[in-house]
Amino acid sequence: MSQQPTGGPSITQERRLVTAIPGPRSQELAARKAKAVASGVAVGLPVQVVAAGGGILVDADGNQLIDLGSGIAVTTVGNSAPRVVEAVTRQVAEFTHTCFMVTPYEGYVAVAEKLNELTPGTHEKRTALFNAGAEAVENAVKIARSATGKQGVVVFDHAYHGRTNLTMAMTAKNMPYKKGFGPFASEVYRAPLSYPFRDGGRDGAEAARRAIDVIEKQVGAENLAAVVIEPIQGEGGFIVPAEGFLPAIVEWCRANGVVFVADEVQTGFARTGELFACDHEGIVPDLIVTAKGIAGGLPLAAVTGRAEIMDAAHPGGLGGTYGGNPLACAAALAVFETIEAEGLVDRARTIGKTMTERLAALQEQDPRIGDVRGRGAMIAVELVKPGTTEPDADLTKKVAAAANAQGMVVLTCGTYGNVLRFLPPLSMPDHLLDEALELLAGIFAETRQEG
Incomplete structure (x- = not known):
């Protein structure tokens, strides 16, 4: 098994939902932000983070979210790497x-x-x-x-x-x-x-x-x-x-x-x-x-x-x-x-292999996933109208919002707004990555049924 650095040893490496996302304390901060911070500074997921480490973000309401964003590829070694x-x-x-x-x-x-x-x-x-x-x-x-x-x-x-x-x-x-x-x-x-x-x-x-x-x-x-x-x-x-x-x-x-x-x-x-x-x-x-x-x-x-x-x-x-x-x-x-x-170059390859294989398998079942691409722990899926290359930005927003609600930080990108990008910290343990991919598969299945 590949080495799995965790950083932030005091934070249990598990997803935990105590309240709806965002919870009441996070909503209080969002209200304060609206009055104090310029509106041009937008927020993707309005949860108030109070601690982070490994592959987990902890919010003020006690929720623990799986981090698939790494602060947009910043906390590659983890949010609280011991060194x-x-x-x-x-x-x-x-x-x-x-x-x-x-x-x-x-x-x-x-x-x-x-x-x-x-x-x-x-x-x-x-x-x-x-x-x-x-x-x-x-x-x-x-x-x-x-x-x-x-x-x-x-x-x-x-x-x-x-x-x-x-x-x-x-x-x-x-x-x-x-x-x-x-x-x-x-x-x-x-x-x-x-x-x-x-x-x-x-x-x-x-x-x-x-x-x-x-x-x-x-x-x-x-x-x-x-x-x-x-x-x-x-x-x-x-x-x-x-x-x-x-x-x-x-x-x-x-x-x-x-x-x-x-x-x-x-x-x-x-x-x-x-x-x-x-x-x-x-x-x-x-x-x-x-x-x-x-x-x-x-x-x-x-x-x-x-x-x-x-x-x-x-x-x-x-x-x-x-x-x-x-x-x-x-x-x-x-x-x-x-x-x-900590051998993080190899760790990135391991994460990339896991994500690519799982997302490619999902693509075979879902024609809305037009492309799975990337390298290492920098992987994306491009979402399209089935049978075409026409971008589907609405589906992308819907999947990201559903992931957020289930306790995962998922980012979008792309000129057409139709790409889900995954940037897990290299400190994320395998079981959290597996859980995140299972949740994503479930979200895609639910949105297919709704459509």
């Missing part, structure tokens, strides 16, 4: 902040050294630390522009890169990320992605030729600083490009002096059954952007890449007040240690 808790506790007692740009400290350097070692490629690397994925993506573009002297940036259909002005321009989906927030940054261009479920049998090489043709005709390599892509798309629907697509794009970038940037904000740090999603096809990016799972829930992000590209920005051109905060750096070092010590 992370210990490291942060130790650091907070020493000092919480000095600003690395004012008086540096070892933690920042140690995280940079580790990222230079762990990320794909054996070339000489440099790293800069930031606070969140969008900030890191934006800095990767700054670095690429500085290194190449060019301005253009190519992104892809269905992409999600963040909520800052530049990254909103890079993001494909209008609602809720872009509507009413323009004008957006210029010199951002979009190319077609390899989307196997919707590509009519087009293989990776052919899809790459289509994308490159668009890039060459509509942008021109001579104007292009960077191509930025998620090796597996996140918010866009957990789309895994067909084999050969990514290597062909990398080859074109190398031949044309364009910086290839891998946005591994959601896919990094063991999530996909490799340390990084690029590793599945041996992709070596020029720059790689990481965040989310890097620090066990503390805000940290990074850009790591070829030394000659990273060093192109002038001294003082990169940074930020909180970038590489000491607490977040301590947490990140503990996350790296936890991944290795």
